[in-house]
Amino acid sequence: MAICILWPMLQLAQFEPMLLIDPNNTKVMGDFLVQFIPPNIQLEFLSLVLKATVETLAMATAGIALAMIIAVPLGLIISYSLSISRIGPTSDHQLAQFVRFIARTLMLVLRGIPEIVWALLLVRVFGLGPIAGVLAIAITYGGMLAKVYSEILESGNTLPARALILSGSGRVASFLYGLLPNSAQELASYTIYRWECAVRASVVMGFVGAGGLGQLMDQSMKMLNGGEVSTILIVFLGLVLLADYISLVIRKQLV
Amino acid sequence: MGFSLQQLSFEHSNGTPALSQVSLVASAGECIAIIGPSGSGKTTLLNILATALKPTHGNAEILEANPWNLSKASLRKLRSAIGLVHQAPPIPLRQRVITAILAGRLGQWPLWKSILSLIYPVDIPGPQSCLERLDLSDKLFDRCDCLSGGQLQRVGVARVMYQEPQLILADEPVSAMDPVLSDLTISVLIAETKKRNATLVSSLHAVDIALRWFPRIVGIRDGQVMFDLPASQVSEVILKDLYASELGGLPTQLNKATL
Numbered sequence: 001m002a003i004c005i006l007w008p009m010l011q012l013a014q015f016e017p018m019l020l021i022d023p024n025n026t027k028v029m030g031d032f033l034v035q036f037i038p039p040n041i042q043l044e045f046l047s048l049v050l051k052a053t054v055e056t057l058a059m060a061t062a063g064i065a066l067a068m069i070i071a072v073p074l075g076l077i078i079s080y081s082l083s084i085s086r087i088g089p090t091s092d093h094q095l096a097q098f099v100r101f102i103a104r105t106l107m108l109v110l111r112g113i114p115e116i117v118w119a120l121l122l123v124r125v126f127g128l129g130p131i132a133g134v135l136a137i138a139i140t141y142g143g144m145l146a147k148v149y150s151e152i153l154e155s156g157n158t159l160p161a162r163a164l165i166l167s168g169s170g171r172v173a174s175f176l177y178g179l180l181p182n183s184a185q186e187l188a189s190y191t192i193y194r195w196e197c198a199v200r201a202s203v204v205m206g207f208v209g210a211g212g213l214g215q216l217m218d219q220s221m222k223m224l225n226g227g228e229v230s231t232i233l234i235v236f237l238g239l240v241l242l243a244d245y246i247s248l249v250i251r252k253q254l255v
Numbered sequence: 256m257g258f259s260l261q262q263l264s265f266e267h268s269n270g271t272p273a274l275s276q277v278s279l280v281a282s283a284g285e286c287i288a289i290i291g292p293s294g295s296g297k298t299t300l301l302n303i304l305a306t307a308l309k310p311t312h313g314n315a316e317i318l319e320a321n322p323w324n325l326s327k328a329s330l331r332k333l334r335s336a337i338g339l340v341h342q343a344p345p346i347p348l349r350q351r352v353i354t355a356i357l358a359g360r361l362g363q364w365p366l367w368k369s370i371l372s373l374i375y376p377v378d379i380p381g382p383q384s385c386l387e388r389l390d391l392s393d394k395l396f397d398r399c400d401c402l403s404g405g406q407l408q409r410v411g412v413a414r415v416m417y418q419e420p421q422l423i424l425a426d427e428p429v430s431a432m433d434p435v436l437s438d439l440t441i442s443v444l445i446a447e448t449k450k451r452n453a454t455l456v457s458s459l460h461a462v463d464i465a466l467r468w469f470p471r472i473v474g475i476r477d478g479q480v481m482f483d484l485p486a487s488q489v490s491e492v493i494l495k496d497l498y499a500s501e502l503g504g505l506p507t508q509l510n511k512a513t514l
Contacts, residue, residue, distance in 0.1 A: 084327070084331075087306070087307055088306070088308075088309040088323060089309070090323065090327075090330070091323070092327065157345075157347070159341075159343075159345040160345045160346060160347050162307075162345070163339070163341060163345035164358060164361055164362075165334075166305055166306065166307055166334055166337075166339060167334060167335060167337070167338060167339070167359065167361065167362050167418055167420075168331045168332065168333075168334035168335025168336075168337075168361070168362020168363070169335075169358075169361035169362045169369075170331070170361075170366060172366055172369075173361040173364075173366060173369040174361070176369065176370065176373060177347075177350070177354065177358045177361060177369070177373075178345075178347065178358075179347075181347035181348075181349040181350045182347045182348070182349055184349075
């Protein structure tokens with residue numbers, strides 16, 4: 001049964017494992033992979049990698065910072081646990097529901113389109129360089145962060161925020177005093193995880209000309225320079241480990 | 256000030272009636288205890304007074320305003336003058352006691368002050384004096400997850416005292432305290448009400464506390480007001496009738512455990 005379904009699917013997906021062991025292909029791949037060792041550690045190339053790493057980190061960080069500027073207000077608007085008009089409900093509840101619907105749709109559009117597509121579009125507008133990457137990350141991740149923020153805020157104990165609203169407090173103050181103490185850790189850790197994803201995404205976007213490590217890797221790949229590619233991959237793993245470590249430190253701080 | 260409920264009914268969204276034809280009027284300076292078997296509608300009544308629930312039928316005038324006709328800003332202002340002591344204090348456990356008490360004034364503060372106070376408490380003597388009256392002053396800078404149930408309940412009371420509302424509502428405010436602390440907490444709430452000429456409405460499970468401290472007692476059963484009498488006129492017979500559906504004797508502090 002599984003095979004009956006799988007087989008046509010594999011055909012459709014042009015899954016041809018035989019190509020992997022085709023002698024021509026194995027030779028090219030083999031030559032490329034052999035070059036991985038040793039990694040290229042010439043000073044000249046390393047300084048290039050360093051510059052690209054800084055560019056990638058800056059792109060990811062600036063992207064996430066902008067994404068948070070989009071996500072925090074959206075998350076607070078969408079979250080039901082901070083809805084003032086829901087209590088009762090008051091007469092302007094329908095209007096509030098409509099605003100929430102608009103915000104949700106906006107969020108869906110932002111995150112529904114992959115960052116690479118945004119990057120391709122924005123490269124047309126801003127030309128080659130990191131700014132397209134930064135904006136692409138900001139847009140997509142803004143939508144993702146807003147969704148997860150609002151879900152985190154709804155999943156915990158929402159009674160403290162409701163009680164504050166009932167004593168006349170506004171939405172933002174209710175969030176700060178009622179929800180943030182219990183959800184700060186989760187919010188921070190998810191944001192850092194997204195930063196890690198942004199580092200990865202900015203590498204991918206480098207391939208379409210958005211600068212950073214990705215662009216460097218693209219050049220090295222096209223020249224089939226295995227040593228350079230392996231150096232970049234090692235730096236890359238280092239970055240992900242670094243993100244993991246930062247996340248751990250911040251989570252410990254918030255306990 | 257005070258409030259006035261006229262022919263008020265409330266049904267839950269699934270159609271279950273919780274209150275029917277309740278009329279209740281209170282003026283400034285009054286202290287009212289609401290008693291009745293569990294599930295009788297005490298909490299629903301308090302929630303209506305707290306503007307947390309909208310009556311299905313009838314009128315609710317609270318502090319001389321109908322909350323459901325007000326603009327957003329006026330409703331917010333009205334709510335900042337109503338303080339509700341919850342049975343389970345709605346306080347994030349990671350919060351420090353002082354922050355939890357300061358949160359009582361969020362409705363009166365501008366946003367910048369609320370944010371500033373998270374960095375450094377804008378008022379320390381205020382919360383300190385509230386806690387002192389409740390015999391809890393040494394806990395001011397502790398985190399709420401270090402407190403016992405009864406201590407947390409008193410922090411909830413301290414928050415409402417710090418809010419300085421015109422209408423003080425309390426939903427079983429002493430359910431997690433021993434008799435001595437219960438009496439202390441109720442006496443503080445009553446003193447606070449008298450001092451600022453506010454109105455206090457408290458639901459209570461223990462009939463003896465209600466009779467000892469409150470001049471006016473309202474008995475509720477099945478969502479209806481059974482009696483509304485001065486404490487001196489509430490007789491054993493009336494109480495037995497109110498609690499007829501419950502097994503055993505009248506619920507008091509001492510036989511709480513058997514209920």
